Amino acid sequence: MSKQAAVDGLCCPPLSERRVPAETAATLAPAFKALGDPVRLQLLSMIASAEGGEICVCDLTPAFDLTGPTISHHLRTLREAGLVDADRRGTWVYYRARPAILHQLAALLTVVPTGADPAPAARSECS
Amino acid sequence: MSKQAAVDGLCCPPLSERRVPAETAATLAPAFKALGDPVRLQLLSMIASAEGGEICVCDLTPAFDLTGPTISHHLRTLREAGLVDADRRGTWVYYRARPAILHQLAALLTVVPTGADPAPAARSECS
DNA sequence: TGTCAACCTAGACGAATGTCGAAACAAGCG
DNA sequence: CGCTTGTTTCGACATTCGTCTAGGTTGACA
Numbered sequence: 001m002s003k004q005a006a007v008d009g010l011c012c013p014p015l016s017e018r019r020v021p022a023e024t025a026a027t028l029a030p031a032f033k034a035l036g037d038p039v040r041l042q043l044l045s046m047i048a049s050a051e052g053g054e055i056c057v058c059d060l061t062p063a064f065d066l067t068g069p070t071i072s073h074h075l076r077t078l079r080e081a082g083l084v085d086a087d088r089r090g091t092w093v094y095y096r097a098r099p100a101i102l103h104q105l106a107a108l109l110t111v112v113p114t115g116a117d118p119a120p121a122a123r124s125e126c127s
Numbered sequence: 128m129s130k131q132a133a134v135d136g137l138c139c140p141p142l143s144e145r146r147v148p149a150e151t152a153a154t155l156a157p158a159f160k161a162l163g164d165p166v167r168l169q170l171l172s173m174i175a176s177a178e179g180g181e182i183c184v185c186d187l188t189p190a191f192d193l194t195g196p197t198i199s200h201h202l203r204t205l206r207e208a209g210l211v212d213a214d215r216r217g218t219w220v221y222y223r224a225r226p227a228i229l230h231q232l233a234a235l236l237t238v239v240p241t242g243a244d245p246a247p248a249a250r251s252e253c254s
Numbered sequence: 255t256g257t258c259a260a261c262c263t264a265g266a267c268g269a270a271t272g273t274c275g276a277a278a279c280a281a282g283c284g
Numbered sequence: 285c286g287c288t289t290g291t292t293t294c295g296a297c298a299t300t301c302g303t304c305t306a307g308g309t310t311g312a313c314a
Contacts, residue, residue, distance in 0.1 A: 015168075016175035016224065025165040025172075032168070036160025037272085038152040041142075045152075048143035048238070057291070070273055072292055077271095091281050091290060097143065099238040109233035111175070111226040164302080184261065197303055199262055204301095218260055218311055 015108045031105055034081035039064060040074050047084055048097035056092045142235045158232060161208035166191060167201050174211055175224035183219045 013020060020028075035041055046063065047055050061071045075095065078084045085096045140147060147155075162168055173190065174182050188198045202222060205211045212223045 015172045016226070016229070018172075019176050020169060020172040022165065022169060025168040029163055029165040029168050032159050033163025036156055036163045038149065038156040039272095041152040041156050041159070042147060042149060045142045045145075045147040049146050061291095066272095067274065068291070069275080069293080073272075076292085088280085088291090093291065097238075099143070102143070102236050102238050106233045106236035106238070109229050109236065111229050111233070166302090188261095193302095194304065195261070196263080196305085200302075203262085215261085215310080220261065 013108070014110050016111050020108070028105065028108065031081045031083060031101060034077050034083055035105075037074065037077075039066065039071075040078055043071070043074055044078060044083055044097065047078075047095045048099075048102070054087070054094040054096040056094055058092055060095070140235065141237050143238050147235070155232065155235065158208045158210060158228060161204050161210055162232075164201065164204075166193065166198075167205055170198070170201055171205060171210060171224065174205075174222045175226075175229070181214070181221040181223040183221055185219055187222070 013024070035044070042063075043060060046060060057071070057075065060075070061068055064071060075084070075086070079086055082101050083098060085098055087094050087096065140151070162171070169190075170187060173187060184198070184202070187202075188195055191198060202211070202213070206213055209228050210225060212225055214221050214223065
């Protein structure tokens with residue numbers, strides 16, 4: 001099995017609802033870790049918000065003061081965390097976000113309005 | 128000292144809606160990084176899901192095969208990331224989650240339904 | 255007041271991470 | 285075929301991270 005699988009099948013227990021089991025933590029922590037770098041956070045944002053749902057590496061690289069290999073390294077990290085998907089078409093490589101896992105991470109962090117927490121927008125659905 | 132501030136005042140631009148600016152990325156990345164460890168993910172979950180909204184360190188430590196100082200170190204990381212708040216009462220120290228930043232992180236990861244349509248509708252400005 | 259328990263801080267050490275330059279691989283084009 | 289451009293891999297380095305042991309600080313209690 002490749003490095004980025006495993007995450008896809010999981011559902012999403014809200015973190016503040018019940019204690020997340022060790023194996024779920026072990027599965028999702030790498031995804032959060034991948035988001036724990038400002039460059040990768042911006043890269044993912046650029047990919048996820050791209051017109052048409054995908055973006056060329058050649059549009060990502062010049063947006064940072066980093067060398068090509070370094071950007072490639074960060075993209076690989078995002079890929080191995082299962083957050084994005086790469087696809088080579090001719091000379092260029094295009095990246096696409098994987099909404100499922102983003103949704104899963106968001107659901108995990110969602111605070112349900114239990115107790116003294118007047119948080120609106122309670123959404124805990126899980127596809 | 129003020130290591131955990133800065134996060135509180137921010138608004139929440141959906142990551143897939145618009146490109147997250149560098150300074151927002153730099154501010155939120157440490158919070159994601161703090162979540163990027165299985166132990167801390169479980170710790171936060173135990174804190175956030177605790178009865179009464181808070182939990183004693185003495186209830187957290189025995190749940191892991193780690194020494195006290197190591198748990199303390201992870202709790203300090205969560206504290207400095209602004210994810211939790213500590214409060215000493217007598218002999219014991221109690222930890223409490225900060226729902227605001229969790230909500231903010233969740234909002235950032237929220238995917239606008241069916242990312243195939245990049246039509247911009249409503250966006251929240253954040254400066 | 256003395257003693258004990260709970261918790262944190264300090265220092266150390268191996269492992270992982272972020273970054274780079276150089277080189278290799280892939281695709282298009284003259 | 286060989287050259288150019290775009291992208292990834294490789295090897296190296298400094299920095300950061302996760303964990304430990306040892307020691308310090310705070311508060312409860314006899």
